[in-house]
Amino acid sequence: MKAPDLGIKIGRYEHGKKNSIADLGVRVGHSTIIEGDDIRTGVTILVPPVGNPFRERLFAGVYTFNGFSKPIGFIQVEELGYIETPIALTSTLNGYRVADALISLWAEENPEGISVNPLVMECNDGYLNDNKKRAVKEEHVFEAFEGASLDFEEGSVGAGTGMSAFEFKGGIGSSSRVVEIGGEEYTVASLVLSNFGKREDLVIAGVPVGWELRDYPGRGLSMGGSISIVIATDAPLTSRQLARLARRAILGLARTGSYGHNGSGDIVLAFSTAQTVPGGKEAHSMGFLPDDALNRLFIAAADSTEEAIINSLLQARTMGGRNGRIRYALPVDRLLEIMERYGRIERA
Numbered sequence: 001m002k003a004p005d006l007g008i009k010i011g012r013y014e015h016g017k018k019n020s021i022a023d024l025g026v027r028v029g030h031s032t033i034i035e036g037d038d039i040r041t042g043v044t045i046l047v048p049p050v051g052n053p054f055r056e057r058l059f060a061g062v063y064t065f066n067g068f069s070k071p072i073g074f075i076q077v078e079e080l081g082y083i084e085t086p087i088a089l090t091s092t093l094n095g096y097r098v099a100d101a102l103i104s105l106w107a108e109e110n111p112e113g114i115s116v117n118p119l120v121m122e123c124n125d126g127y128l129n130d131n132k133k134r135a136v137k138e139e140h141v142f143e144a145f146e147g148a149s150l151d152f153e154e155g156s157v158g159a160g161t162g163m164s165a166f167e168f169k170g171g172i173g174s175s176s177r178v179v180e181i182g183g184e185e186y187t188v189a190s191l192v193l194s195n196f197g198k199r200e201d202l203v204i205a206g207v208p209v210g211w212e213l214r215d216y217p218g219r220g221l222s223m224g225g226s227i228s229i230v231i232a233t234d235a236p237l238t239s240r241q242l243a244r245l246a247r248r249a250i251l252g253l254a255r256t257g258s259y260g261h262n263g264s265g266d267i268v269l270a271f272s273t274a275q276t277v278p279g280g281k282e283a284h285s286m287g288f289l290p291d292d293a294l295n296r297l298f299i300a301a302a303d304s305t306e307e308a309i310i311n312s313l314l315q316a317r318t319m320g321g322r323n324g325r326i327r328y329a330l331p332v333d334r335l336l337e338i339m340e341r342y343g344r345i346e347r348a
Contacts, residue, residue, distance in 0.1 A: 002311045007345040008205050011303025016176035021189040022150040023176040024232040024273050025049030029148030030158025031140035038130040038322035044158035045144040046087040054110050057082040060271035061243030065250045069265025072099045073119040081239025082277045085118050089159035089193045091125040094136035101141035121228035123195035125162030128321025155315030159193050166197035167219045169327040173312025177300035181293050186235040188300035190308040196225030201257035207342045218328040226265035236274040236287045246270040248298040252305030
């Protein structure tokens with residue numbers, strides 16, 4: 001269940017058909033690892049809609065709002081402006097193992113290649129998961145990759161298994177928007193790994209839901225937390241423009257109640273499916289939208305990110321973890337009562 005299913009409207013533009021990053025043809029796969037009382041983790045893979053990401057590189061840009069984070073591969077994207085592998089999300093200390101597995105995937109499909117830039121984004125799931133055990137293995141990355149689909153689960157799955165948001169259960173969430181520019185329709189979608197926020201800071205569609213639920217059970221160890229955000233669009237944009245689009249995701253993050261605390265790692269990667277990066281040494285022509293036409297894309301990036309975060313909460317399940325800790329799912333019945341009291345429910 002996502003925000004629109006409950007009558008909660010976020011933003012001004014219409015959703016795509018799936019209201020997720022799948023509207024861009026991006027396939028998403030998960031491997032969820034739940035073992036004993038202390039392992040609650042996993043990996044999520046985003047597979048761009050190209051035959052071979054290494055040969056059909058897509059223009060991309062990145063933005064680091066707060067750098068208390070350990071992404072792998074961002075420097076080359078900043079320098080060259082493209083991605084060349086699937087994008088992986090996981091927990092902090094598993095990042096290096098996941099990167100190694102992405103290299104194995106690349107090596108199998110590209111025997112002629114001599115180097116590659118694996119892309120991994122992470123958050124620390126240490127509240128519910130014993131992160132130091134580094135439970136993610138190569139087979140889990142392969143499982144997520146091979147199971148990637150346009151119809152994928154959100155919430156407490158894959159990389160989102162052990163994540164917390166606003167002292168509720170967090171995880172994977174996604175949303176999309178469709179905008180019209182110059183007579184053409186373009187889609188912008190966000191997928192987030194949410195793992196941040198203090199309870200009383202949570203805001204949903206302008207309503208101080210977290211303050212209303214500040215006494216709801218399950219609070220504890222409210223640290224700065226982190227979020228990893230991936231934005232995809234089919235608008236033809238350069239890597240410079242995609243970095244600008246990535247920055248607008250932080251506006252959506254702020255609307256949910258984030259303050260970018262010291263211990264927060266808030267990072268964004270944006271890519272376009274519109275065209276591939278040409279290889280070789282010959283001159284090539286490419287198309288891109290003028291900067292003056294980007295405002296609706298900026299709005300869509302902020303709105304889809306805001307809703308993706310809320311969707312990650314709505315679709316997460318209550319989960320217990322290490323040291324007897326528990327993160328409760330956001331109580332939908334209480335949420336609806338609060339939203340109705342503030343007049344923010346739209347009935348069909």
